[in-house]
Amino acid sequence: METKNIMIVGVGGQGTLLTSRILGGITIKAGFDVKLSEVHGMAQRGGSVVTFVRYGDKVNEPIVEEGQADVLIAFERLEALRYAHFLKKDGVLVVNDQRIDPMPVVIGAAKYPEGIIEELEKKYKVLKVNAMEEALKLGNSRTFNIIVLGMAAKHMDFKKEDWLEVIENTVPPKTIDINKQAFEVGYSL
């Protein structure tokens, strides 16, 4: 199989590392070679963060480059826009319709762009979800990233039961049930 390229982007603290761990787990379960690349350290402090996941028969490079992503999972709108050019022409963008103002916007030095999703829809296949709203319906705002992952999962090569099993093995024991529910919500959207 040709190597598949997945990217997860968001704001430091949104849980990109947990999501990438679940992705890593499912690719191994399916018997693929896999490489993941993460960001630790200073950039994690509320900055723009990106995680790369590549899987296939044999993977060398651990990063996804511009114009190469099959699936881009964005936990925030502005981050979706920042990294959209990493998508292949027929790539899928899964975006959480949430706004988190970066510091230049907070202090009035820059403006948060309007109509991001509408713009992106002109160029790419876009699936959007207000995952925070869905997560609050479930009663746990922290599960929003698993809802987004559930939505993206439909565009990858793995069975739903396998996803649920990997989630069970990856998330903290106390949160297994709520995270599985969150995945189901995303998967059914």
Add this chain to the structure above:
Amino acid sequence: MSEKKLMLGNEAIARGAYEAGVKVSAAYPGTPSTEISENIVKYEEIYCEWSPNEKVAMEVAIGASMAGVRSLVSMKHVGVNVASDPLYTVSYIGVSGGLVLVAADDPGMYSSQNEQDSRAVARAAHIPVIEPSDSAEAKEFIKYAYDISEKYDTPVMFRTTTRIAHSQGLVELEDRCEPIDIPYTKNVAKNVMMPGNAIKRHPVVEAREKQMAIDGADFPINRIEMNDTKIGVITSGIPYQYVKEALPTASVLKLGCVNPLPKQMIIDFSKKVDKLYIIEELDPIIEEQVKSWGIECTGKEILTIQGEYSTNMLKKAILGQELQIEQKADVPVRPPILCPGCPHRSTFYTLNKLKIHAAGDIGCYTLGAVAPLSVVETTVCMGSSISTLHGMEKAKGKEYIKDWVAVIGDSTFMHTGVNSLMNMFYNQGTGTVLILDNSTTGMTGHQDHAATGKTLRGEIVPAIDLYKLCHDGIGIENTRIVNAFDTKALEAAIKEEVARDAVSVIIVQAPCALLKSNKPKPAFHIDTDKCKRCYMCMKPACPAITKADDGTVSINATMCNGCGLCEGQCKFGAILR
């Protein structure tokens, strides 16, 4: 089939050390090396510790090696500078049990103040350098590094980069080998490096390096992948992975040992290919040596000494192929910021209000340089805040620094800041030092240190008391403790101490907002009826407070951790819990 596991490069290094029978590990946290120790601690068989700085960690590892067991010391690239004093001399001494130093370089400066190449230090210290290109090799090569260390009686540098350290790949798990425990024997000629002994060791170092350059052709970690001979590439580390994707048909000499270079192997390889490229991130360490042997090759003429490489970059530089990609959107940057509830915000906001300049240091609080707080004006290296402020005073006089302070974190203070404070006191400086005591090493992800009362292995131990250290130990009369969120008291303390003609220390205390032990208080919200839209609450630049396009201010309840800094700014009582 043996078990395969997805592992970070750093996790694989820890696993390799375990399998190699390592018994002692020491380190100071530093991105991208921190997770090595955080994974080693999971192996009960290995004694491991956070040392106060990299020099101490290096010496702990040297002692363990001298005593006869395998030891590991790990640090980020700039930590190698701190450890370089013992490193250069242990090169002469050699080892009893194998000794490996992991040096984690940071091309692209994801979390560092420079982009130095640790291989240059190893060359200067005449020690071998082993470099893996993914997690699987990280585990395998570290075991080989111990064999090399003991066979050639030398410390070994194991060099990684951020992309190796923080990428995950599949690693095959094996059993731990029976750890060696060589009986200690007194050997003054080898272990006491006074001139008369050292002068006899230097020729040993030279002979060792020459022998390794010959033997390197037979090291299994140096390998040739012969393919089409039009293009030949010499590479190592992560660039090897980019070469395999960009130039799948090229012949490759992949070096696992990059110092000393296997000279004859390289000469032979160069003769077999039409055009030779040297592909290495950062400095032309391999390239300059190969060129010095009269071998024609291309490297930094078409590639940079800055940042990380990639497959596309190599395709463009070597094959002239450029991928058609969509234009990058022009969007506002999202730099890292102090977290909601961070005690540093309160301190910097107070300094900003008082128009005080800060000599800064290495840690989350370096972010105090960023708008709108914009207080930190210098950052050089670990511990430098206090000494640079002292230097300013000696250059311009004590009146000049009446509107300056040094800011330094508790962990950084214990690292090397305490030396600078001793110097300021001894040489009759009058500076004001703010120790931003958040009870942890924050930026690297919450590691304990000598003043937190807990070790890497989770043991509860007596904490070094920062107040007593400064007041009773060094003898600084004007030492006091202030709560970081008590802005009135903090303001008064700073005003009083900067005016004083003597060294003073203000220990500004409040735990890091992300510490698990620090339970957040209930979130605040804004009563829009009471809010007069003066925007004073936004001055400290907390990311949990935002202004909508219509001018209304709101607090994000999931982000707010109830620190109360904004509440203190509101004159209208509009911010409520």
